[in-house]
Amino acid sequence: MIASHHAARARHPALGTLLALSLLAALALAVVVGPGGVAPRDALQLIARRLVGAGPPTDPDVALVDAIVWSLRLPRALLAALVGAALGVAGALTQGLFRNPMAEPGVLGVSSGAAVAAVLGFSLGLDALGLWVTPALSAVGAIGILLALLALAGTRHGIATLLLAGVALAALCSALTTLMLALASERWDLGLKVVRWLMGSFEGRSWDHLAGALAPAALGLLAGAWLRRDLDTLQLGADTARSLGVRLERVQLLTILSAAILVGTSTAVAGVIGFVGLIVPHVVRMLAGPGHRRLLPLSGLLGASLVVLVDTGSRAFGDRSLPPGVITSLLGAPFFLWILRRHGRRLDHLDR
């Protein structure tokens, strides 16, 4: 056990570099691949031109290619990376807090809260007021559920109460979402919007979405990184952690806040992207060990690469637009089962 952790630690710098390079490669691929038929060289040249401060081209034909690469592909790829990183880190934080490898950010109910607020906005036609409305409403929904979770389970109760309250709130939000859909079942345009949003998508996301998500995601990532030592100590058990000076209630509160900010931000800008928060920390734990100093940044890097690649793949085949949230679940579920079958015993050991 100790030897394997030392080996994992030795692999860590190389693994970090490898994952960072993978993310850069995935981003490069994302800006040269797409149904718009832009030559990879043209795409890279246009981005280089923009990066040195050039404005939009004046020639209409070049401006169209510039719009495809600079206004559609690049912000979409960067947003996918941000969302992937946020979900990967949120997953690691949630599993660390609950000391349970089956926990995923959805158990806090935050993504369901974001979803119910977005669906309410669609039902009332508020989304027509601007592209910012749905992300803003989702953020309000995520914050609302977070406050409800803290009010119900707060820091005075144990982890189990927190988990159950999160599950109950998620179920309540799902029921409210279904109720709104049922009451408007004859409005096919509403159904179309809701289903597309719930499937998760980066379609039509712009620099504005990226700018809106950057600050809260950075806050969540930094707060998560700050908690790494306490989360490591927490793995020894609540009593041991307390005896070692960990202020359990504060760690619990900050971890919930960080994970909720990360998941709420992701859901607000991209809808529901499943399985990333569950599977990515598992893979990283197998490669680099359970320590949160490594687990958190590497989960961010792997989550970012995974979501960028999935989104690029969804645009690469044919003229249909496939929702990345569906692809992550289609890939993630069998992969997760394979990991459980292959490494089940080792995972049990790590999680003890």
Add this chain to the structure above:
Amino acid sequence: MTSSPTAPPRRRGAALVALALLACSGPPRAPASSDEEAVARGRTLASQTVLSDEVLWELGPAVRDRVVAVSVMADDPRYSAVVDRWPEAVPRLAGTSEALLALKPGYTFVASFTSAEARALLDRHGAPTHVLDGFTGFADYRRHVGDIARLAGAEQAGRALVERFDGELARLSRDVPTPAVGLVSYNEGVIAGRDTSFHDVALAAGFRNIAAEHEITGHRSISDELLVSWDPAVIVIPCGPPSCDASERAFAQRPGFSATRAAREGGVIALPPDNLYSVGRGMIAAVTALRRRHPSLRSPAP
């Protein structure tokens, strides 16, 4: 017909077989003879589709008086062409078979997407249904009007309705602007290809449907990038709040789309949803609106 609790087992079995046979029988055949037309003229009617709400109204007072229910969308301005026209006494029903059964309609017009269970339940309880399937443009409209009119015993009114529709189309088709300009419809990433009412509307208004030219049939979700790369001269969107003009302006500023010819040259056209998505007479209004905004009719730049 039903067996009493004291009926001997054999009689009870026979009754059950008879009930099962009755339940398995399909809806009554469409009337063909004049006697059957007379029967059809006496039937009460219920509508559970927005198209039949519209057609039953258009068939005239004799048919309207026999309508016992219309769909819950009949007063929804997003889809219906007969908003607030049906009297308040006619209930708006949202496909609940219990409420429909209570009205005992002689015929209920449902759509192919109405739940199969609800349709089967209506049939089993002697409330026959007519299923309107296929809403892919002008030809389907004519067929549905013919079917609804025949089952309502108002074939002549139905023929007149179709003739009026075709007359207006013929009038609009005169002097169709040339050359045909490429356009696409767009709503939440979904575009309309061949075999859609929008396709027929676009062609009748003097446009080429770019989605159909790319072998897209029906409605399909595509990526924004692909649509932008087609660089259409006209993009047709549904009007949203607060106004059609505001929808056009907002769409023309969307990232990526702002570089298309449509956005640069004023070719983003927002149509009221009850015209854009109509499978009835709203299609004529859509053709009229699109013809009025055809790029060839724009005054040349000074």
